[in-house]
Amino acid sequence: MTTSSAAPDQHGSTAPPGETPLVPVGVLGARGRMGTEVVKAVNAADDLELVAMVDAGDWLFDVANAGAQVVVDFTRPDVVMDNVRFCIDNNIHCVVGTTGFDEEKLATVAEWLRPKPEVGVVIAPNFGIGAVLLMRFAQEAARFFPSTEIVELHHPNKVDAPSGTAVRTARLVAAARRAAGLPPSPDATTDSLPGARGADVEGVPVHAVRLTGLVAHQEVLMGAAGETLTLRHDSYDRASFMPGVLLAVREIARRPGLTVGIESFLGL
């Protein structure tokens, strides 16, 4: 569905002469939990214009036809790659919050971007500023603790487990542990039910809870002799992701190529 009231001129602008043009934004997954919030946030932003809302069953060409310069994707791990490919092919910058990106998929996106040096794609498993900081703090602290485990807790409608944020946190922690030369976390378990010790992400156990009433939460637990450090972040409302999403929408045209996470946009 396209939402723009005025047709773009030959430069893609709908602004009257002399005024700073609004950035035309399309939202994919627009009727979903995150998409609905993004639509509200874009509509409330003075410098952005919502030009297309696309959800399952809608025509993806709507975003190109509407003149979107930036697309925000909060869809599903099984469809997001097709959406990103379409945007890159059509010279549209992408802000991607959808999860499910492993190293292979990231490499594929980087490959698609190679012939399009002017297009920017940011793929971030979490746009919450607190969650981004938690990842950074966990990365900093990891080398001081022999044991680290991650517990992520989410609403029960989430389709992927563990969360993209937890997987990224675990990878960052694992890299910090490797760099510090830490041995595997001590664990004497020889007898367990399947899943009891969580998913193994590069040696870091990740436990996923799905509970009615929750939105998005994560704890990183670190242990050393006689002490523990627990880092916790809670998103109680999806509004918590919007400052990060809007920052990425405003920045991405100046950041060609592939960016993973919004840390660099925040000066981290």
Ligand SMILES: NC(=O)C1=CN([C@@H]2O[C@H](COP(=O)(O)OP(=O)(O)OC[C@H]3O[C@@H](n4cnc5c(N)ncnc54)[C@H](OP(=O)(O)O)[C@@H]3O)[C@@H](O)[C@H]2O)C=CC1
């Ligand atoms: N990076 C971040 O900060 C955050 C990331 N997420 C991630 O974002 C993703 C979406 O989460 P959430 O909003 O809760 O999920 P929802 O299921 O509520 O929303 C996804 C929407 O995308 C629609 N959709 C499915 N296929 C397509 C398609 N091909 N084109 C366009 N739309 C499509 C779905 O329709 P239908 O239901 O009919 O399939 C649905 O309306 C998940 O991967 C989640 O982990 C979530 C929160 C924050």
Ligand SMILES: O=C(O)C1=N[C@H](C(=O)O)C[C@H](O)C1
């Ligand atoms: O599905 C969600 O809700 C969320 N998904 C992202 C993830 O998998 O990390 C971000 C946040 O945790 C909310």
